[in-house]
Structures are given as C-alpha cells and as structure tokens.
Amino acid sequence: MSTVMASKARRAGTAFTVFLKEVRENLRDRRTLTSAFLTGPLLGPLIFVMLISMQVNRELDKADQPLHVPVIGAQYAPNLVDALKEGGIVPDAPVADPGLAVHRQDADVALRIAADYGKAWRKGEPVQVELFYDSSRRDTAGAVERVSRLVETYARQQGAMRLVARGLSPGTAWPVQVARRDQATPQSRAVLMFAMLPYFFIITLFMGGMYLAIDLTAGERERQSLEPLFANPVARWKILVGKLAAICAFSLASLAITLLAFAVVGRFIPAEKLGMELDLGWHFAGTVLLLMLPLVLLLAALQTLVAAFAKSYREAQTYISLLLMVPLIPSALLAFLPIKAQAWMYAVPLLGQNLGIMQQLRGDGVTSEQFALCLVGTLATALVAVGVTAQLYRSEKLAISG
C-alpha cells in the first residue's frame, strides 16, 4: 500500500513536473529568451529615457535660446521692437506672406505691425499688432506664448505711463488682477509626461509570457505532442496549471527586469530640470509588482485561451498580437481623457493597475482599500479566465492536430 501512496503523492506533484519541463524547454529557446528577458523588458525603459531626454532638452533649449521671429513693419514701431529684443527675441527680415510662412513651418510665429502704427500711436488711438501662429502645432505654443506676453507687457507698461502722465493711477484701468497659485507638485507635473508608464509595464508582462503561451498550447498542438502528453494518467487541469505557472514565471521575471531597469534608469532621467520629481525606486517597484500580481495570472490565462483557439502557431501569434491592443485602452483613455478616479475603477483589471501606478507616481501612495479592490477584482477575473481555459482544455478537439 505504501508504494501506491508514494506514487499517488508523486502524481500530485505532476503540475510541478509540467512546470519544470516547460521552463527548462523554453530556457533553451533563443527567441523566447530574447523576448522575455531582453527586448521585452529593456526596450521600454530605453525608449522611455530617450523620449524623456529629448523632451527635456527641447524644453530647456527653447527657454534659453533667442527666438527668431519675422517682423513685418518693424520700422513703424522701433520702441516695441526694442522691447521685444530685450525679451530675447531676434527680429528677422520681413516675409511676404506671414500666414504662409507659419503654415509651411518656416517660422514658429510671425508678427505684423500696421503701417499706420506711428500715426495712431501719436494720436493715442489703439493700434493693432498681428500675431500669426498655428495652434495645432503644439511644439510652437511656447514661442507664441513668449511673443504674445512680451507684446502685452509692453502695451501694459505704455498704458500705465499714459495714465500717470494724465495724473491717474494705473490701477483704475485694471480693477481686477489675477494672481496665479499653481497647485502642481513636482511629482504631479511628472505624471502628465509619464502617463504611458503603466502601459509599458503591462506590455512587458504580456511580452514576457507571450511566446510561452503560444508554444505551450498552439505550438504543442502543431508539433503534435499534446496527444502523447494527454495519454498520461494526469488530469488535464493539472497540466494546465503547470503550463500557466511556467507562463507566469516568465512574465514575472520579465516584469522584475523591467522594474529593475526603470529603477536604475530613473536616476538618469533629468526630470528635476523640468521642475518634476520622479521616484522609480524600490518602493515604487514593490507597489507595481504587488498591483500586477493577479494581472500576471489573468494575462497568462487569456493568452492560453486565445492560443488554444488557434489552429497553428502563426495563427496564435496573430490573435495574441490583437489581444495586445486591449491593455492599450485604459492607458490611452487615462492619458487623453483625465478621469477622476472612482473607487470601483480600481476593481477593473488593467484600469485598476493603471490608476494605482499613476497614483504612486503622483506621490500620493495607494491606500490599502485601493490595493484590496485592485487585487480582488483582478484576481476574480483571472480565476474566471482560468476556469474558461480549463474548460477549453477538456475539449476533445484541443489535442488533435490534423
């Protein structure tokens, strides 16, 4: 009897046997390794650093550098032009059609001073200065703002002097003054720029397990090894558990590498130059890892489910790349439509992780209630996905390749 018991105990560990074999087999596959441990987890941080550095440098360049602006009719308003020069603007030679110059992106912004500027000025009548720009060109917004502010400041100064000359207080002309009190913190300013960060993490998770998920179901079927495998006295759900565990192990390793890379790389992002603060250290990494934990299982189950529907490796690859679009939805939504987070949103898989990571990035921290909602919500969904996949694994057709 004892040998029967022992062999029963060994069979109970069959899910682990499957897990070990899948891990060992896939550690020998160069494509899987590259995707899970190199390109997947490191490409994100690399692209990120490049984008951020480019942006930072561009912003800094713009703030410091003299701004070239074509000015038409500069001779009519020498004082205004002098004021602009003081503000770091270099008046360029006039262009024939300022609207076209801006449209063609020859100039970021152009200024036109009317020929009757001098006459009207002397009479004390309002004069017009035209500013040409293209508001759909977002990168020129800074330049436009700079020129328009300089012109307005000049106008205000001149107006004040005229009032003083007439014996009036300048305050009479401007009864209301706006005092701006910006409540953005260095961390929250960073959030705008880093809104896509959660997507990077989810993609990494996805890529880490993707090849395994395809290989372990569609690949095994294509190579016709599922049929002999299922001839063993092992319940199919145990085989599925072993396979899911292997997928999870790979995607978790992927995520860990990417978090490590971000922690290292985060030190080199010159965020403080933009008045931002970015903490991608251990606490951040730990929070992300915990939030992502149930998502690892959910993605593994979904990928396996999709791969089980496909008739071949290639077909599975196509379907899974389509599945890759799904995590983009909440990230894109949050990036373009700033939503005020409601409690229930944390329970929605992907959305919850997005919100939690952004919150951590803002420096607000994730409350234990939000943690609980996120973990329970995603885990429940993951278990449903595992259940559906297990059901599919029981089907007769799964093992038959041709």
Place this chain on the structure above:
Amino acid sequence: MIEVRDLHKAFGSVKAVDGVGFTARDGEITGLLGPNGAGKTTTLRMLYTLMTPDRGQVLVDGIDAVADPLAVRRTLGVLPDARGLYKRLTARENIEYFARLQGLDEAVLRTRQEALVNTLEMRDILDRRTEGFSQGQRVKTAIARALIHDPRNVILDEPTNGLDVMATRGLRRFMQQLKGEGRCVLFSSHIMQEVAALCDRIVVIAHGRVVADETPDALRAQTGETNLEDAFVKIIGSEEGLAA
C-alpha cells in the same frame, strides 16, 4: 486485455466509427487493419481516452475507459499516430518527463529506462536533443517514452510508418518481445504483409465497421484465397488505400 464493444463516434454527419467491437488478449499481437480513413486512429483514440465514444464501451483490464480514464491510462502504453517529441529536450529528458507524469519513483525510472535503452538500442542517441532525429530514432524515443511505466497493454498507431527496412525489422522483433512478456499488444496498420507476419489475430476495419475478426489462417480459409492480400481485398471489397 482490451475489450471493445460496439463503439460509435461521429464528427458532425461523418460516422468515423460505426459499431466497432473486438477483443485484444494478453500474450497476443492483435492487428487493426484497414485502408486509410477506415476509422483505425479514431478507434484507438477512444481506447486511450483521448476521445469519448458516442456509444459503446471500452474495457482495459476490466476498467471502463469512460468511468475511470486515469486508471485506464495507467495500464496503457500508447504510441499515437502523432509522435510529438519535444525537440528542445534530449531523448533522455523526453523519457524522464513522461516517467514523472506516470508517477514513477527515481529508482524504478532508472531500471526501466536502462532496460528500454538496451532493448531499443538507443544508447548513442540518449543524450542528444531530438531535433534532427531520423524517423527511426524518433519512433524509438517515442516508444521508450510510452512504455517507461511498464504497462500491461500496448497500443501502437501505425508504428512502422516512415521507417526503413532495418528499423521496421527491429520494431517487429520488439513487438514479438512484448508479446513474449505476456503483454497485450494492439497495433494498427494499412500494410497487410506486416499484419500477416506479426499478428495472432487480425481485425479488419472498413468504413468504420469491423468486417472480419479472425486468425490469419482462418481469414484465408473464410475467403477461400490462399494469398492474404487477395483475402483482404475480397473482405474490404476494394483495393483502395491498401499499400503492399
């Protein structure tokens, strides 16, 4: 012993197996002969519980395959039509994987593996990855993997498919040895010479039905043909799908 009673299996409107019944006894080699598409593979798949029959019963050593599939699989060694080795694993790793899934302990695994490696003469390929194996090396590995748990009943689906003469002869010797050890050996084939040379009993399947279930001699007597090939053609009713 494998007992099959009135098996039915349909895929949509196609009746792949339409009332198959036979018995494969211990210490005998039973051949399942039939043209391509006769329903051999589907019948075997129901025996090793990959598919559930629509109707009928399979008993392996008295255990019902539908009621207790895991117990049935424990008493079966199966070489499916699809060999499906793991090409990134060595032959040894392939064998050990299945041994662990069968729940063998390490000592038994070593003894069993040693015996199979000797019998199948596969020591030189044992520690090579199976990618790039010849057809014969693949079949050897798949058989060692299927029989690692010392099953009483052995099911081989077209075992000599794609093998050269030497490998085929080796495999036939091996099947004789299994029979000599008192096992129940059931294999399918569409090659009549092979079936004639090996079998104690021949079950001929055509269009999903058993059309003959006899010893080779009885088959010859029944059809009145001295040549087995002519006997088969007469039973099946056409020469279609029968390879010499």
